Amino acid sequence: MPAEAMAPPAAETKTIPITVEFSGGLELLFKNQRTYKLSVPDVDPSTNAATTVGYLVKHLAADVMVDARKELFVVEGSVRPGILVLINDADWELEGEEEYVLQPGDAVLFVSTLHGG
Amino acid sequence: MSGPDRIPPHLADETASLRARIAELEAELTYHRAAASPPPSTLDLTREEYLRYSRQLLLPQIGLPGQTALKRSRVLIVGIGGLGSPAALYLAGAGIGTLGLIDHDVVETSNLHRQVLHRTSTIGLPKVLSAAKALRDLNPHVQITTYAEAFTPGNAEDVIAQWDVVLDCTDHPKLRYLISDACVLLGKPLVSASALKLEGQLIVLNDPPGKGPCYRCIWPRPPPPESIISCGEGGVLGPVVGAMGVMQALETIKLITRPKGKELTQPRMLFFSAAAETMWRTLKMRGRREGCVACGQQGIKNLGSEEEYALFCGVPNAFALEEEYRLSVRQARELVLLGTKPLLVDVRDRTQFGICKVPGSVNVPFERFLAVGEGLPEEIVGLLQEERRDVVVLCRLGNDSQVAAKRLLESGVHGRVWDVRGGIREWARIAPEDGIVEY
Numbered sequence: 001m002p003a004e005a006m007a008p009p010a011a012e013t014k015t016i017p018i019t020v021e022f023s024g025g026l027e028l029l030f031k032n033q034r035t036y037k038l039s040v041p042d043v044d045p046s047t048n049a050a051t052t053v054g055y056l057v058k059h060l061a062a063d064v065m066v067d068a069r070k071e072l073f074v075v076e077g078s079v080r081p082g083i084l085v086l087i088n089d090a091d092w093e094l095e096g097e098e099e100y101v102l103q104p105g106d107a108v109l110f111v112s113t114l115h116g117g
Numbered sequence: 118m119s120g121p122d123r124i125p126p127h128l129a130d131e132t133a134s135l136r137a138r139i140a141e142l143e144a145e146l147t148y149h150r151a152a153a154s155p156p157p158s159t160l161d162l163t164r165e166e167y168l169r170y171s172r173q174l175l176l177p178q179i180g181l182p183g184q185t186a187l188k189r190s191r192v193l194i195v196g197i198g199g200l201g202s203p204a205a206l207y208l209a210g211a212g213i214g215t216l217g218l219i220d221h222d223v224v225e226t227s228n229l230h231r232q233v234l235h236r237t238s239t240i241g242l243p244k245v246l247s248a249a250k251a252l253r254d255l256n257p258h259v260q261i262t263t264y265a266e267a268f269t270p271g272n273a274e275d276v277i278a279q280w281d282v283v284l285d286c287t288d289h290p291k292l293r294y295l296i297s298d299a300c301v302l303l304g305k306p307l308v309s310a311s312a313l314k315l316e317g318q319l320i321v322l323n324d325p326p327g328k329g330p331c332y333r334c335i336w337p338r339p340p341p342p343e344s345i346i347s348c349g350e351g352g353v354l355g356p357v358v359g360a361m362g363v364m365q366a367l368e369t370i371k372l373i374t375r376p377k378g379k380e381l382t383q384p385r386m387l388f389f390s391a392a393a394e395t396m397w398r399t400l401k402m403r404g405r406r407e408g409c410v411a412c413g414q415q416g417i418k419n420l421g422s423e424e425e426y427a428l429f430c431g432v433p434n435a436f437a438l439e440e441e442y443r444l445s446v447r448q449a450r451e452l453v454l455l456g457t458k459p460l461l462v463d464v465r466d467r468t469q470f471g472i473c474k475v476p477g478s479v480n481v482p483f484e485r486f487l488a489v490g491e492g493l494p495e496e497i498v499g500l501l502q503e504e505r506r507d508v509v510v511l512c513r514l515g516n517d518s519q520v521a522a523k524r525l526l527e528s529g530v531h532g533r534v535w536d537v538r539g540g541i542r543e544w545a546r547i548a549p550e551d552g553i554v555e556y
Contacts, residue, residue, distance in 0.1 A: 069490070071488060089400050114318050116311055117358065
């Protein structure tokens with residue numbers, strides 16, 4: 001049997017290129033790196049549905065974040081209260097929050113409140 | 118050469134000099150009539166003010182209606198620091214009628230790189246007095262009211278009730294929630310900004326009053342107390358906080374001079390990051406939260422107590438190392454310079470370590486202890502494996518060093534472990550000859 005036939009259909013291996021940015025001190029939890037260019041699968045393996053921002057948050061906490069202080073980024077599987085999530089510069093509460101389906105080229109920004117003055 | 122033909126030379130001279138004097142007096146009279154006397158009823162501003170505000174009066178968005186609106190307005194600035202200084206300068210310059218300034222701090226040397234209202238000559242003065250002096254010098258037409266006191270739940274309502282617009286230029290979340298709550302209670306728009314390191318945020322809240330989101334709608338919960346970093350800890354660049362303060366003045370002028378019915382319906386946050394590819398961004402924000410505990414349907418009826426605001430924002434767990442593991446700077450110095458030559462571990466961040474360090478000390482940033490969660494960062498394990506050495510832990514103020522020393526004690530270090538009371542700051546006072554400075 002030719003090797004090509006063994007390969008899974010191309011559609012299942014598609015990834016979505018996105019940009020993730022941390023600010024307001026959150027970058028300290030991510031090796032002090034502000035911007036990450038990531039490729040995420042277009043289908044969430046745990047749900048078999050299109051990949052959402054909710055998946056991205058879990059992926060960041062589990063696979064990208066090396067800092068032990070996970071609770072400063074996620075609480076009970078969701079973004080810690082007090083962190084704003086902006087999808088293409090709009091509050092994710094205007095975009096469906098965790099249910100928002102990621103699109104190629106999306107920019108997801110995580111902002112923690114600043115208090116200095 | 119007969120007498121009548123001859124004109125006495127002094128007559129011409131005297132006439133000319135009198136004419137000059139008359140012209141002088143006339144000019145003086147005109148000046149006093151125009152500038153010093155109250156404006157005739159047909160003029161909204163004094164002649165001097167038309168000139169002073171000329172360059173903004175020329176703007177169709179301002180014009181005479183805008184300028185008189187500014188002159189009638191009363192604006193309160195809470196916090197006269199890095200944000201409040203530039204905001205006050207531009208608002209006074211623009212001809213706000215009355216400016217209120219509230220701050221309980223005095224001017225310190227470490228304020229001057231960014232708090233541009235204050236001067237080396239006003240170090241030690243209450244900030245509101247230092248500011249009032251500079252602002253009166255800039256524009257004597259502006260009435261200035263100063264409150265040399267802290268903004269608290271006790272005075273919040275009395276103070277805010279007297280103003281049309283409030284600027285939050287403070288530096289702690291518990292004040293930010295308090296100011297927002299008071300503005301919601303009293304129906305005042307709030308121009309809120311903050312800055313730290315190289316970033317800034319600005320949002321106009323409760324605008325129009327009763328409709329726009331409040332601080333709690335945007336930030337329902339404060340960040341964990343251990344992640345709250347002040348400018349005194351994290352640092353801040355002057356132009357960064359300055360830009361945000363200038364933007365607050367701009368938003369305030371827009372708010373006061375806009376025609377009725379021209380309020381923004383979509384709340385936006387102005388987001389600045391000096392290090393990002395795009396320095397300025399406008400973020401589209403959510404509106405009022407129906408269930409908001411402050412401005413929602415239930416809403417607040419009165420402010421909480423000082424303790425409630427403090428509790429809501431939390432306090433970092435103050436950890437105290439047992440006294441037997443704590444050294445004074447003198448004791449630590451003797452040990453390091455003359456005694457058993459312990460390993461001196463400085464847990465400040467690399468930047469601070471670069472400012473000054475005790476000779477022979479090694480740097481393992483405290484952030485590394487936090488990042489590994491439990492146990493020790495590998496770089497310190499490597500250092501300790503060399504030999505059974507005692508360890509002295511040092512930080513900037515003597516807080517982080519207690520936590521790091523505890524971690525070392527719990528990790529079964531073979532030698533003895535201490536930290537240094539008062540840290541680098543105390544070291545600079547006791548032994549400046551070691552090249553240690555207070556910063």
